Amino acid sequence: MVLGEVKRLSVEFREPLPNRSIFTFTYRNSAGAHFNATDKLPIEPLGSFTVESGSNKSYQMSIFTSKPGTVELGLASTDINITHLEYLHARINVCRQKSLSILQQIVGWAYFLAWTLSFYPQVILNCQRKSVTGLSFDFVVFNVIGFACYSAFNIGLYFVPRIQAQYFARHPLSVIPVAINDLFFGLHGLAMVLVLIVQCLFFERGSQRVSKTCITISCLMLLFVLTSTLLAAADVVNWLTALYLYSYVKLFVTLVKYFPQLILNCRRRSCVGWSLGNFILDFIGGVLSIVQMFIAAYNCVAASRSSYAISELCHVHTTHTIERGIHDRRSVEVSWNVPALREGAVVGYVVDMKDGGKKDFGCPNKVQGPNYCTAVIGDLQPGVNSTGMSQPLHPASAAVKSPFGRMSDGPAGAQLLKTRGREDKQTTA
Secondary structure (H helix, E strand, O other): OEOOOEEEEEEOOOOOOOOOEEEEEEEEOOOOOEOOOHHHOOEOOOOOEEEOOOOOOOEEEEEEEOOOEEEEEEEEOOOOOOOOHHHOEEEEEEEOOHHHHHHHHHHHHHHHHHHHHOOHHHHHHHHHHOEOOOOOHHHHHHHHHHHHHHHHHHHHHHHOHHHHHHHHHHOOOOOOOOOHHHHHHHHHHHHHHHHHHHHHHHOEOOOOOOOHHHHHHHHHHHHHHHHHHHHHHOOOOOHHHHHHHHHHHHHHHHHHOHHHHHHHHHHHOOOOOOOHHHHHHHHHHHHHHHHHHHHHHHHHOOOOOOOOOHHHHHHOOOOOOOOOOEOOOOOEEEEEEOOOOOOOOEEEEEEEOOOOOEEEEEOOOOOEOOOEEEEEEOOOOOOOOOOOOOOOOOOOOOOOEEOOEEOOOOOOOOOOOOOEEEEOOEEOO
């Protein structure tokens, strides 16, 4: 959401509740801690609502933004026990300007591209010279260990349900922090470093060898990785902890990998054989990643008198988003993330039509990977709106436009009223 924007929130229960229940909204930060003061919320506090016994009607309210920030909006009730209700939440990001959010994404893809391309200049230079003299073998060895650990971390979190479950148990309000581009970058980097190793084996290398210092440090890192793996296999630690230990190896490699190349250049009094393009693109990628953090800090974090909380922006994900767009045939695409549900859960939603009827749509795909689900409501006719879109969002803001135009015009539209998840025939949210 953009600062000053108003959106509708709808809550609907799939089945009638057995007893009268009062529901209140909870407000937590990205770490799961509750806000201790309502004046720190990026949105205006929402009032409670009461669900009568045997009722399952929808409850709608307006969300008014107050300041930039992120809040995890959840539900709580002391009158009824609903399985996994504490995991049902919507992450609301309030930004200053939409244009800065777009710029943030552009900068993110720019540094991803710079880091991806940074492997090629050295490979091309080696092929042109038919020689690897001037390239530090220590740099290559450190890199292959680092990217192997980085790839193992990404593969484990992206593909292994057991590790994902451990992550959600530790971070119940978060999403898997590994995207497909992270997976590609790690595997691509590992493949390119292996190409460098092949070049070192077959091209002219002079008297260059891997140093004893590098061999010692590499053996210690491999011993650390092996120990972490054995501890996880013996259930002394879980596999998520082992992956975190792998990531520390990658972090250490990132800190030290350029020193061998720097020392070699100083000893030779020359940079011949080492591609500056590698370092320049790597440097550009690092600068752009920092620029993205500053953009996010200004755009999506409320200013304090001392500083911007940049660290809070390193893990900003939209865990519950609603994206609407009118297609050529007046269809509407609805997409969202449901991080509390495990892989294989079935997601559905209900659309309230203006003529009083309801349409129940099921997601065409089961929850996969980061639990992202998309569905399309097709061929909506003019004048068929959700009941929420046909009314003003607020008594004082009757002129506010919906995503499909003025609410009084009645264009094609739909509103997401509810998400549900079922697992082993048991309602989980």
